[in-house]
Amino acid sequence: MPTSQPIPTLDDVARSAGVSTATVSRCLNTPGQVAKPTMERVMKAVEVLGYTPNFGARSMASKRTHTIGAIIPTMENAIFARGLQAFQEELHKLGYTLLVSSTGYRPEVEEEQVRALVSRGADALLLIGFDRSPETYAYLGKRNVPALVSWAYAPDHSLPSIGFDNRTSMQELAQHVISLGHRDIAVITAVLRGNDRAALRLAGIRDAMEQSGHAFGDLRVIETPYGISHGERALDQLMDGGNRPTVIMCGNDVLAAGALKRAKERGLGVPKDLSITGFDDIELARIVTPALTTVHVPHREMGRKAAQELVSILEKRGAGHSVALETKLMIRDSLSLPSR
Amino acid sequence: MPTSQPIPTLDDVARSAGVSTATVSRCLNTPGQVAKPTMERVMKAVEVLGYTPNFGARSMASKRTHTIGAIIPTMENAIFARGLQAFQEELHKLGYTLLVSSTGYRPEVEEEQVRALVSRGADALLLIGFDRSPETYAYLGKRNVPALVSWAYAPDHSLPSIGFDNRTSMQELAQHVISLGHRDIAVITAVLRGNDRAALRLAGIRDAMEQSGHAFGDLRVIETPYGISHGERALDQLMDGGNRPTVIMCGNDVLAAGALKRAKERGLGVPKDLSITGFDDIELARIVTPALTTVHVPHREMGRKAAQELVSILEKRGAGHSVALETKLMIRDSLSLPSR
DNA sequence: TTGTAGGCGTTATCAG
DNA sequence: CTGATAACGCCTACAA
Numbered sequence: 001m002p003t004s005q006p007i008p009t010l011d012d013v014a015r016s017a018g019v020s021t022a023t024v025s026r027c028l029n030t031p032g033q034v035a036k037p038t039m040e041r042v043m044k045a046v047e048v049l050g051y052t053p054n055f056g057a058r059s060m061a062s063k064r065t066h067t068i069g070a071i072i073p074t075m076e077n078a079i080f081a082r083g084l085q086a087f088q089e090e091l092h093k094l095g096y097t098l099l100v101s102s103t104g105y106r107p108e109v110e111e112e113q114v115r116a117l118v119s120r121g122a123d124a125l126l127l128i129g130f131d132r133s134p135e136t137y138a139y140l141g142k143r144n145v146p147a148l149v150s151w152a153y154a155p156d157h158s159l160p161s162i163g164f165d166n167r168t169s170m171q172e173l174a175q176h177v178i179s180l181g182h183r184d185i186a187v188i189t190a191v192l193r194g195n196d197r198a199a200l201r202l203a204g205i206r207d208a209m210e211q212s213g214h215a216f217g218d219l220r221v222i223e224t225p226y227g228i229s230h231g232e233r234a235l236d237q238l239m240d241g242g243n244r245p246t247v248i249m250c251g252n253d254v255l256a257a258g259a260l261k262r263a264k265e266r267g268l269g270v271p272k273d274l275s276i277t278g279f280d281d282i283e284l285a286r287i288v289t290p291a292l293t294t295v296h297v298p299h300r301e302m303g304r305k306a307a308q309e310l311v312s313i314l315e316k317r318g319a320g321h322s323v324a325l326e327t328k329l330m331i332r333d334s335l336s337l338p339s340r
Numbered sequence: 341m342p343t344s345q346p347i348p349t350l351d352d353v354a355r356s357a358g359v360s361t362a363t364v365s366r367c368l369n370t371p372g373q374v375a376k377p378t379m380e381r382v383m384k385a386v387e388v389l390g391y392t393p394n395f396g397a398r399s400m401a402s403k404r405t406h407t408i409g410a411i412i413p414t415m416e417n418a419i420f421a422r423g424l425q426a427f428q429e430e431l432h433k434l435g436y437t438l439l440v441s442s443t444g445y446r447p448e449v450e451e452e453q454v455r456a457l458v459s460r461g462a463d464a465l466l467l468i469g470f471d472r473s474p475e476t477y478a479y480l481g482k483r484n485v486p487a488l489v490s491w492a493y494a495p496d497h498s499l500p501s502i503g504f505d506n507r508t509s510m511q512e513l514a515q516h517v518i519s520l521g522h523r524d525i526a527v528i529t530a531v532l533r534g535n536d537r538a539a540l541r542l543a544g545i546r547d548a549m550e551q552s553g554h555a556f557g558d559l560r561v562i563e564t565p566y567g568i569s570h571g572e573r574a575l576d577q578l579m580d581g582g583n584r585p586t587v588i589m590c591g592n593d594v595l596a597a598g599a600l601k602r603a604k605e606r607g608l609g610v611p612k613d614l615s616i617t618g619f620d621d622i623e624l625a626r627i628v629t630p631a632l633t634t635v636h637v638p639h640r641e642m643g644r645k646a647a648q649e650l651v652s653i654l655e656k657r658g659a660g661h662s663v664a665l666e667t668k669l670m671i672r673d674s675l676s677l678p679s680r
Numbered sequence: 681t682t683g684t685a686g687g688c689g690t691t692a693t694c695a696g
Numbered sequence: 697c698t699g700a701t702a703a704c705g706c707c708t709a710c711a712a
Binding site: 007058082120 | 394398400405414415416437439440442479483568604626628
Binding site: 349350351361362365366369393394395396397398399400401402403 | 688689690691692
């Protein structure tokens with residue numbers, strides 16, 4: 001039975017090393033200003049007592065926490081998991097800690113989460129996309145919390161962003177689809193409310209259609225939550241109705257994978273009878289058969305850059321500037337000429 | 341240009357509402373003990389000033405942070421992402437916040453992370469598996485930090501665990517494989533160092549072989565990092581050598597998906613020429629063609645239960661008890677009788 | 681180079 | 697039901 005030791009404090013270390021608390025604090029924070037022998041005595045005491053500084057006290061006294069908060073829709077989405085992992089690794093390198101919180105794609109809880117992270121002392125925040133309540137923006141401004149938007153790019157916005165242009169990226173893919181001859185297009189998109197990335201991708205498809213000058217059947221759009229099974233169901237809805245599309249463009253790879261799976265189960269040849277496209281280029285896209293034609297997004301790079309920018313805003317006290325990352329069309333096998 | 345307002349404190353709220361700080365604190369923490377009109381005045385002031393309590397100060401005064409830390413190998417692994425998401429959702433329901441940290445599968449950094457989380461005031465910790473340095477265990481004991489192990493189950497260990505028996509789960513799958521007639525088995529496993537889950541799964545395969553009483557070719561084992569591409573490479577190694585296996589059992593679905601992909605590229609029919617099995621049953625397993633025969637692990641339930649147990653340990657001040665979760669064999673299409 | 685002492689924003693105890 | 701007031705553990709001038 002381990003004895004529940006009292007947690008050692010700076011004071012305990014000071015006493016044990018025979019110095020003042022100020023000296024111990026200096027050993028830990030500004031090692032340069034301490035004489036070597038003193039330093040050694042102190043570090044020894046730290047070691048022996050198993051001392052770890054109390055974060056709350058430290059942040060209260062110094063007004064800085066070296067903590068950065070991130071609010072994402074869900075970690076279960078591979079793109080966020082991957083970006084966040086890179087974000088946290090980079091943060092760690094830079095001496096910061098990550099505090100995560102997820103909304104579960106419920107935009108209405110974001111403000112509460114922002115407040116929670118700020119109250120926990122987050123020095124700055126990483127947010128996904130621009131679509132959020134005015135109250136949240138107001139709070140951020142009022143508290144003067146540095147914040148950076150990712151997974152989106154809009155240089156003229158009040159918040160700096162590090163990401164990519166969802167609209168033109170999807171537009172490029174749509175142009176390619178159209179150039180192949182597709183005129184009956186359907187879309188499976190993530191839920192649009194509170195999700196500007198999804199909305200912009202859909203807009204990109206419409207842009208491409210308009211600009212092509214061709215005539216199209218009406219664009220059927222199914223809006224559905226994130227998840228393979230939702231992609232499967234959406235495909236059924238699309239194919240059970242009359243006038244079937246020759247191509248289904250999906251808002252992300254997961255929906256596309258679901259649609260693809262279901263299409264095959266229904267005996268449809270992909271891409272022979274039906275073409276399907278994705279977005280994101282997660283590993284899943286390479287693994288399914290046929291491999292998904294999709295848009296590659298540099299999630300890891302985005303996470304890394306976001307961390308660097310946030311820290312630079314914090315330490316250089318600058319305003320932060322936006323960075324556009326390149327996406328890339330990944331031509332694979334799930335898209336071909338239309339079957340009819 | 342937003343004016344950078346000074347951050348309001350309890351004091352500001354108190355002054356603005358014409359009450360003492362104690363009353364404001366009570367309004368926020370024990371609303372029952374405050375008169376209605378007072379309450380309203382205070383909440384109004386809170387609203388107007390945009391007050392958010394300072395976490396550091398609060399935790400310092402109350403000795404409790406309502407924060408639980410989790411240290412996982414990486415969020416990029418879907419099983420952890422999923423479990424963690426459920427963990428955080430449940431925690432949120434129970435009024436707690438999650439602090440995450442990842443080791444990137446480098447066991448040597450875990451102790452530092454434990455200290456970091458504890459110093460940040462984590463009331464308790466969630467850890468993955470049992471394989472860690474004695475120093476880490478010692479620190480946990482010394483500081484008396486409640487900790488719970490997940491993704492593993494060992495009721496007789498010093499730390500309570502909520503998870504499943506990796507060894508017998510894999511053993512069951514191996515028994516099934518053997519019962520089908522396979523005698524040339526190869527294994528692709530995650531790196532074993534610091535990963536008892538992987539080691540136990542491998543042991544489970546050996547158990548099944550021994551207990552079957554059959555004679556086997558020697559068990560070739562490839563140890564490789566996490567990732568689809570590593571699964572692909574491992575398959576090449578296995579199939580480029582002489583005496584090819586009739587089945588490859590993989591330590592997780594991601595490695596299996598990589599192996600499967602590569603096998604198909606090499607023109608091998610799966611399962612006709614080669615059977616492949618996975619472990620975890622992530623969505624990927626259902627999506628690939630042929631669908632993976634694997635072992636289903638209730639990741640979400642594990643995360644949820646872990647959160648509940650941890651909070652119960654904290655609030656009932658009990659020792660915590662271990663819970664074994666059931667895994668389930670998922671018979672799908674990537675495994676069949678051996679081809680020879 | 682080292683020590684002293686005040687203050688950071690809350691909560692909790694104890695009176696009223 | 698409400699108000700003083702003493703911690704909580706650390707940092708940082710300022711002094712020595």
